[in-house]
Amino acid sequence: MSRNYAGLSRERILIEALHIIAGRGLGGLSMRRLGDALEVEAMAIYHHFPLGKEQLFTSIAAYVASPPPTGAAFHDEVGEEGEEQTEVEERAVADQRPWDQRLTSWAEAYRERLLTYSGALSLLAHRAPRTPNSATTWALMRHAFDEAGLSGEEIEMAADALHAYCIGSVVHQVRHSDEDGEEALDAAAWAARFRFGLRSLLRGLAP
Amino acid sequence: MSRNYAGLSRERILIEALHIIAGRGLGGLSMRRLGDALEVEAMAIYHHFPLGKEQLFTSIAAYVASPPPTGAAFHDEVGEEGEEQTEVEERAVADQRPWDQRLTSWAEAYRERLLTYSGALSLLAHRAPRTPNSATTWALMRHAFDEAGLSGEEIEMAADALHAYCIGSVVHQVRHSDEDGEEALDAAAWAARFRFGLRSLLRGLAP
DNA sequence: ACCTGAACACCGTTCAAGT
DNA sequence: ACCTGAACACCGTTCAAGT
Numbered sequence: 214m215s216r217n218y219a220g221l222s223r224e225r226i227l228i229e230a231l232h233i234i235a236g237r238g239l240g241g242l243s244m245r246r247l248g249d250a251l252e253v254e255a256m257a258i259y260h261h262f263p264l265g266k267e268q269l270f271t272s273i274a275a276y277v278a279s280p281p282p283t284g285a286a287f288h289d290e291v292g293e294e295g296e297e298q299t300e301v302e303e304r305a306v307a308d309q310r311p312w313d314q315r316l317t318s319w320a321e322a323y324r325e326r327l328l329t330y331s332g333a334l335s336l337l338a339h340r341a342p343r344t345p346n347s348a349t350t351w352a353l354m355r356h357a358f359d360e361a362g363l364s365g366e367e368i369e370m371a372a373d374a375l376h377a378y379c380i381g382s383v384v385h386q387v388r389h390s391d392e393d394g395e396e397a398l399d400a401a402a403w404a405a406r407f408r409f410g411l412r413s414l415l416r417g418l419a420p
Numbered sequence: 421m422s423r424n425y426a427g428l429s430r431e432r433i434l435i436e437a438l439h440i441i442a443g444r445g446l447g448g449l450s451m452r453r454l455g456d457a458l459e460v461e462a463m464a465i466y467h468h469f470p471l472g473k474e475q476l477f478t479s480i481a482a483y484v485a486s487p488p489p490t491g492a493a494f495h496d497e498v499g500e501e502g503e504e505q506t507e508v509e510e511r512a513v514a515d516q517r518p519w520d521q522r523l524t525s526w527a528e529a530y531r532e533r534l535l536t537y538s539g540a541l542s543l544l545a546h547r548a549p550r551t552p553n554s555a556t557t558w559a560l561m562r563h564a565f566d567e568a569g570l571s572g573e574e575i576e577m578a579a580d581a582l583h584a585y586c587i588g589s590v591v592h593q594v595r596h597s598d599e600d601g602e603e604a605l606d607a608a609a610w611a612a613r614f615r616f617g618l619r620s621l622l623r624g625l626a627p
Numbered sequence: 628a629c630c631t632g633a634a635c636a637c638c639g640t641t642c643a644a645g646t
Numbered sequence: 647a648c649c650t651g652a653a654c655a656c657c658g659t660t661c662a663a664g665t
């Protein structure tokens with residue numbers, strides 16, 4: 214074929230990659246299959262991800278780990294503050310509920326997102342992307358844990374613990390929900406367990 | 421070569437695979453490279469792992485996630501109670517320290533093991549092996565959380581939360597310790613953060 | 628700039644064959 | 647039972663070429 218300006222973009226490639234991962238698992242994602250799904254030769258992808266599959270993986274990890282209501286994750290690494298981001302930050306600060314309710318909302322949204330893209334979960338184990346809104350999350354944490362009475366390094370440690378609990382909960386659920394065991398838990402039961410542990414952790418973190 | 425009875429075994433293959441993962445990462449583990457390291461044709465591995473690489477991965481996950489002082493993880497799936505296991509169980513029950521100290525010891529040992537084989541961490545996200553001593557761990561949890569005052573389903577939820585926190589902490593550390601950020605944490609700092617969150621979680625779990 | 632197509636080195640797995 | 651060696655389909659990536 215002569216011309217094939219397929220309107221390829223990083224965003225389209227990323228979305229299609231997530232489709233394939235959702236359908237056939239992470240191992241089912243190959244550059245050739247991704248090219249087929251995009252109706253393009255596989256090699257065309259390298260024009261948008263010059264560093265190849267590893268770069269694609271990193272971008273997927275960034276997309277999954279960040280909770281953007283807009284397409285903030287697709288902005289280039291240059292950390293220019295988009296309008297959406299400031300908006301999110303303002304909303305986070307404007308939230309007048311008590312600190313534990315704010316963190317509960319954040320944690321449940323984060324869990325939801327990780328669960329939605331659970332097929333890409335293993336990518337998060339070795340890739341820490343510089344997500345544009347990680348600063349926003351950090352601001353939210355600092356604000357909430359400060360209100361809770363923590364100070365200095367305690368805030369950092371509490372934020373780490375909360376992140377760890379969220380990621381670990383989803384990993385734990387994904388690990389065990391494929392089980393054929395006697396009593397397999399449904400989604401609601403897993404959510405209840407998540408909230409139980411979350412409540413306990415937040416209670417224990419407050420001095 | 422005519423004869424090459426290389427004394428191959430599931431255990432030798434597993435150990436060598438972990439070596440390769442430690443040195444070159446999970447992506448660097450190929451059947452052919454594994455064969456080379458064992459001084460054997462790659463295809464010989466299929467005699468010990470007939471289901472191929474997927475079975476090898478599951479076995480690695482089982483080995484990493486189980487804390488056997490002996491080689492308990494290599495026993496066949498047939499759940500015969502080995503002597504070592506009963507021994508471990510007795511030791512766990514004989515531990516006279518308060519419940520939170522017992523769980524702290526368990527959690528720190530679990531974390532240590534996950535950290536030792538952190539290269540295989542992503543395998544744990546999608547494989548829940550029937551580990552021989554998972555029953556032992558469960559007994560320890562039940563005993564400890566029962567002593568803490570939890571009852572019925574609360575004990576299960578607390579045990580899940582503890583597991584989730586441990587896995588998530590290691591994932592979080594591995595994700596971020598490769599960072600080139602301004603203040604990279606050393607191993608001791610990460611351990612301190614782990615203990616801080618663990619203490620908080622256990623405190624919050626007690627009624 | 629954006630995409631193609633052939634090529635290269637590597638991969639997992641099957642299968643018949645050797646001892 | 648345990649391992650070899652050739653073969654097959656597939657993979658990631660490079661590179662010269664097309665528009």
